Amino acid sequence: MGEILFLAHRVPFPPDRGDRIRSHHLLKALAKLAPVHVGCFAEGDRAGKGELAEVAESHCIVPRGKPLALAGIEAVLAGKPVSLTAFQSRKLERWVRDTIATRPITAVVVFSGQMGQYVPAEFAGRVVIDLCDVDSAKFASYAEAGERVWLNAREARLLAAEEERLGHRADATLLISEAEATLFRSRLTKPAGVNIQVIGNGIDAAYFDPAGVTPHPIIAGLPGPHFVFTGQMDYRPNEQAALWVIEALMPKLRARYPTAMFHVVGRNPTGKLMAYHGTPGVQIWGEVPDVRPFLAAADMVLAPLLIARGVQNKVLEAMAMARAMVVTPEAATGIAAQDGAQWLVSPPDAETMCEAIAPLLANPDAREKMGAAARQFVLDHHGWDAMLAPLAGLVGMEREGMHDAV
Numbered sequence: 001m002g003e004i005l006f007l008a009h010r011v012p013f014p015p016d017r018g019d020r021i022r023s024h025h026l027l028k029a030l031a032k033l034a035p036v037h038v039g040c041f042a043e044g045d046r047a048g049k050g051e052l053a054e055v056a057e058s059h060c061i062v063p064r065g066k067p068l069a070l071a072g073i074e075a076v077l078a079g080k081p082v083s084l085t086a087f088q089s090r091k092l093e094r095w096v097r098d099t100i101a102t103r104p105i106t107a108v109v110v111f112s113g114q115m116g117q118y119v120p121a122e123f124a125g126r127v128v129i130d131l132c133d134v135d136s137a138k139f140a141s142y143a144e145a146g147e148r149v150w151l152n153a154r155e156a157r158l159l160a161a162e163e164e165r166l167g168h169r170a171d172a173t174l175l176i177s178e179a180e181a182t183l184f185r186s187r188l189t190k191p192a193g194v195n196i197q198v199i200g201n202g203i204d205a206a207y208f209d210p211a212g213v214t215p216h217p218i219i220a221g222l223p224g225p226h227f228v229f230t231g232q233m234d235y236r237p238n239e240q241a242a243l244w245v246i247e248a249l250m251p252k253l254r255a256r257y258p259t260a261m262f263h264v265v266g267r268n269p270t271g272k273l274m275a276y277h278g279t280p281g282v283q284i285w286g287e288v289p290d291v292r293p294f295l296a297a298a299d300m301v302l303a304p305l306l307i308a309r310g311v312q313n314k315v316l317e318a319m320a321m322a323r324a325m326v327v328t329p330e331a332a333t334g335i336a337a338q339d340g341a342q343w344l345v346s347p348p349d350a351e352t353m354c355e356a357i358a359p360l361l362a363n364p365d366a367r368e369k370m371g372a373a374a375r376q377f378v379l380d381h382h383g384w385d386a387m388l389a390p391l392a393g394l395v396g397m398e399r400e401g402m403h404d405a406v
Helices: 018-031 049-055 068-078 090-102 113-118 135-144 149-169 178-187 236-256 292-297 313-320 350-361 364-381
Strands: 003-008 036-042 058-063 105-111 126-132 172-175 196-198 226-230 261-265 282-286 300-303 325-327
Touching: 003 018, 003 090, 003 113, 018 036, 018 049, 018 105, 018 126, 018 313, 036 049, 036 090, 049 058, 058 090, 090 105, 090 113, 105 113, 113 126, 113 149, 126 149, 126 178, 135 149, 135 178, 149 178, 172 178, 178 196, 226 236, 226 292, 226 313, 236 261, 236 300, 236 350, 300 313, 300 350, 313 325, 313 364, 325 350, 350 364
Parallel strands: 003 036, 003 105, 036 058, 105 126, 126 172, 172 196, 226 261, 226 300, 261 282, 300 325
Antiparallel strands: none
16 A cells, blocks of 8 residues: 655644644545655644654654745745745755655645645656645735735745646645635636646534533623634734724724624734734733633624635634624635625625624624524534545545554
């Protein structure tokens, strides 16, 4: 039986942020098919190394310590995207080649476009590249919004070329939603020969089950209504969304509900966000051991993203926790829930969103009904086993049987 090489830009443990949740479940699914060898980067300490060793046949974890400024200089000199030079490592390159040379590797699975540079041109086995979403389009959006225009436009252009190269190199290129697949296809200069497949994100609905979670006692003891936003808070789209709520939406809400509170829950809040901590109606919690009590305590969950790629794990988590929530069209992509039944979809206009929220705040039974419908939708459509079922065929191991690893 063949073996699998899995390359990821972060250690897939613990599954505590969007990209790591997907890579974590992808790795576990692959480990059920065959022995898996994992090459990845670690930021800061090597949290998750022990868990990775239990799943992987072998692994190579490279500390990611290259300063972004240095990566930028290298990128300009080499004519490459910064995203690639930031994840260049001779150690990992040697380990990949040694592993392919000494193990019966029949498939290489790459998680995120930054890691495609490690697939040797001469490797004859199957190659599956999970782009998740179209990163080059994200940088293009930043440039169009006037943010570091030259740098982001350059990154968008060069990264698009790399994404197309990977599409032609791979036997299958995975995107997280039909919308992302359509976007990727539209940006290809030579779409013929690029096999694009969609594998959406799942959710561990047994873990995100409100029946086993006690609402956060501090939030539960305050009058509210309480609005919660979760995510990695130094990630620009998350910071932008939270700032929009604080600066545009909360003044409207507090005009109607003077004790309304907005809770920002997630690691590494930026200085701009922390400047609002403790101001009327705003609480910046930072990193917490468990987001579920915060979700359980929310009257409503907000996901007002202005720039979004792919499927938002934060949305699936809130839905699994049976919370009524409001999303912007950008945050709704890739999730086929029904507006008005399983969630509310509102444009990022403060007055419009405030008007959409008001009927639900006035009717606890309606909020409960919407939350229950949201959880049922997740149970029916977003289980990880169902989402990752096509993986065996893509790596050419449908007939190999199941590996004992878990």
